[in-house]
Amino acid sequence: MFENSEIAQDDLPQVDSVSWLGMDEKFVRRLLAENALALGFVIIGIVFLQFVISTAFADDNVNISLGWLWLMIPVAAVPFFVWPSISVPRKGYALRDKDIIYKSGVFWRTVTAIPFNRIQHVEQSSTPLDRHFEIATLQIFTAGGSGGDLKIHGLPATVAEQLRVFILDKVGASIERR
Template sequence: MVTGFKNEQCELTSLPKHEEVVLQPLHEDYKKVVLIESILIGLVCVVFGFIPLFANLLVEEDFHLSTYMLVSIGVGVVIAILQAVIRILGVDKKGYALRDHDLIYKTGLINIKTTVVPFNRIQHVKVFEGVLLRSFGLSKLIFYTAGGNFGDLIIPGVSKDNADSIRAFVMQNIEKQSELVESTQNDEDEE
């Protein structure tokens, strides 16, 4: 075995706790990105709400407003506002942290969720910049694992420099880890 700390029996309470880690919030400008996105999505919702009315305008000759059209518009508007509010308030709840051996990402206004990915399970890291993100100098970090569906971890709204340095840090750790794994496996083979 190579590592310094061996896997002896230990008290559950003495382990490092991921709940107590202080999280780094996302970049402030990310809120603006979310605001713009929510407005666009909201507009789409409202347009969908207006579809029955438009359809009626085009097809019928004598047009009159029915309650069913009003309800449809109302639903569209309510969904538009709700999603915008939830998304924008949600930004403050998101945060991430790097520890020596893993990466923590916390999110959620309604469903509060903490996700942890150990470095020795990350296969590769991608820094992604969309048009909107790039115009604010931000990027999105994607950590790929072998965990199949939903096995990847995505951190949106990190400044470009930060993202690059996180990526470099994690990649460096992955290399270190894989060397360790290989040497342990060789040990096992020799046994």
């Protein structure tokens, strides 16, 4: 006989009572490095533009100044370099027996929970910059895939690999049970 006895809400495991694990401590530095690189490219671009303009109009005695562009750099750089140390500490993940939980966001705080028995596949990836800091991204795919699949960026590479194996193991187990 099929039974479905009622369960009190307080008896259910609560997502908010988990202890969160933070991202890799090198993650802030990795994001800063990426931003620094991007800024470096922008500076190179402006220098090149200045060079092109000055050679093109060298004969015409026209002095075109790109001063305002140079001014933009420190203005843009401040949020670029402050943001990672604000956002990274607010990211976190937690593993439970039957699901994985991920939180992120500074202004819009989101907590996402994915049960293992709904995961289609798991992907681990890393860019060259990630590898330099021994960091990896774990991407978890569920069916439908609307609204983008869950991406956890900033895990230590070893942890990401362990998580991938662990989750796949759990996913496989849940399939067999069916």
